Amino acid sequence: MELSEKIAVLSAAAKYDASCASSGSGRAGDGFSGGKGGGGRRQGAFFGATLPAGVCHSWTEDGRCVSLLKVLYSNVCRFDCSYCVNRASADTRRASFTTEELITLTCEFYRHNYIEGLFLSSGIFADPDIVMEKLVETARKLRTEAGFGGYIHLQIIPGSGAKFIRPAGLWADRLSANIELPTDKSLTRLAPQKSGKLIFGAMEEVLAAENENSEDRRRSRAFHPGREAPAFAPAGQSTQLIVGVSAENDRQIITLSGALYRKFFLRRVYYSAYTPVGVPGGGGIPDPRLPEISGPPLAREHRLYQADWLLRFYHFSPEEILEGDSVHLDIQVDPKTAWALRHPERFPVELGRADYEELLRVPGVGATSARRIIEQRRSRSLSYEGLRRIGVVLKRARYFITVAGAAIDRLDDPKRVRRVIAGTDGGGLQLPLFDF
Ligand code: SF4
Known part of the structure; x- marks a missing residue:
């Protein structure tokens, strides 16, 4: 398959992941915290579009628009999460990059000023450890061999071992482990190969590595001034929840987000309104586990983002946002x-x-x-x-x-x-x- 086709397939496969808005990175010389021209809409020359395929816009916490190359390493997946276009049973076109292709592509886009960073995830095309190793290798080679100074967001592959998290955080600015669904009951029903234990375990590991790294940096500042240890994932960790595909109400979602901010110090929880996916094989019987909705519940997603803002910046507790018997946010007012x-x-x-x-x-x-x-x-x-x-x-x-x-x-x-x-x-x- 031509590289241009791979880009089209693997960027389309990544577009449902909301967790790539980036914020707060302080990696030295990253060109991301303002040094590379501040983002904005850039004109691209690929596929006749205003931007090269795979480039998405994200917003930093200070409201700046940045561009990221958002792609999957591969959309071949052994897992069968019912809500996902890349699930094993989906009749979809499959493609995979090689590490070298991805490095060349990222550096080319960066050099032409189309992007300020890379958001990289993958379908689980092999044992989760092997997939995670590929993502880490890509980030490592980008930094050490290609001299890439832009932002890197790596997604942690569910089921991959803790041993990959530390190297991942050394090369990436941000790490994310997507919860997707707010309860184990829904995960068992809709994404049976995933579990809360796996995902929270990954978050715990990131937090432990962050704490250890802060201590190392504190020590190196005290005893070896000027030779500070590199920062571990300086833009922290984030996660994504899919809204409207499972039965959980807003109260359950906000309570979970509040707990994640408190326990794992996540930088962001992203909410992604469920977009109905096609029927396996392009016809036949719809998956009875999925809700029949005409379009993504965007108003609900929007209210959840506002509630999240109250948790993070306005000192509200989850119990204040939804009080008494209310379980859903008011759609009419913020x-x-x-x-x-x-x-x-x-x-x-x-x-x-x-x-x-x-x-x-x-x-x-x-x-x-x-x-x-x-x-x-x-x-x-x-x-x-x-x-x-x-x-x-x-x-x-x-x-x-x-x-x-x-x-x-x-x-x-x-x-x-x-x-x-x-x-x-x-x-x-x-x-x-x-x-x-
Ligand atoms: S693990 Fe699940 S959500 Fe991720 S690509 Fe595979 S099917 Fe999709």
Whole structure:
């Protein structure tokens, strides 16, 4: 098969993996933390598209757009995860790169400025140890033989031994072990060759290696200044959960994410709305284990990302995001607004006096605008016009705040306010993630 065909097959096979948005890498000389021109849409000359096949856009935590070559090493797979286009029983075109092809391709794309990094995963075409060894070898050769300084995200192959995790983290910026489904019951049903034990075991191993590496680096700084040990996976670890393919509710998903952040210090949990996959053989009987849905549940995915944002940056606990008997997030309003509407006793918040934690709880006030409010009121008084300028979204915040005792609107009838906010919210898909 021609290399161009392989790229088309193996990039299409990788596109359902959401876990490649990159953030926070500090690998020295990586060209990724701003040194290589800051990303943005680049024009490519391959396949007549605006970007070369396999190049995807991701966003860093500071909102910067970066481009990654996102491909599988191989889409041949022994596993038969029912929701996956690459499952063993799927009637799909198969291809595999060689390590050398992948290295040449990555370096070419990088040299032409099409990409700032590589996201590499694989189907399980052989024993998981052999597959993982191939991924690690690719990353190692990219760094040591090809001098590649870009970002590398490697996925940990389920079932591969712990012995590969340490070398993987030495060459890669980020590692991820995808949970995919939130309970063992669903894994047994839909991805019987996987288990929570395998995946959490890999996360535990990454965490142990990170801790050991921090200690080594601390020691080398103290005893051998200037000869610091290299950082282990400096952009940390992440995982992905598929939403809407199994029966778990949002409460189970958010509770799991909260536990993962606490226990394994994950940088990110990615949520991927389940995209219905074709019937084996291109016809016949649909897999009865899979839900019959017309399209991916994108609004639900979006609300989960917002809830995740509350866990990571707004100091909410999973129990606060979904309280009482509620098991699903409100699709009509974002989760912070939903919480505020359930707690009218906490409002209005006087912006001239509130501390940072109180400000974070106000719908329409983001972490950045909360900091700016505190800064600004040190030197001058706040005004509604000034709040707009520093990024407060008044169409949501107006019901929950006072400035110098004056309100724009009131939270006297939470049901009415919910209706108004839901009307301006477009059902969830228009909302940015960052301003609530
Ligand atoms: S292990 Fe499962 S999810 Fe991964 S490529 Fe194979 S079938 Fe797909």
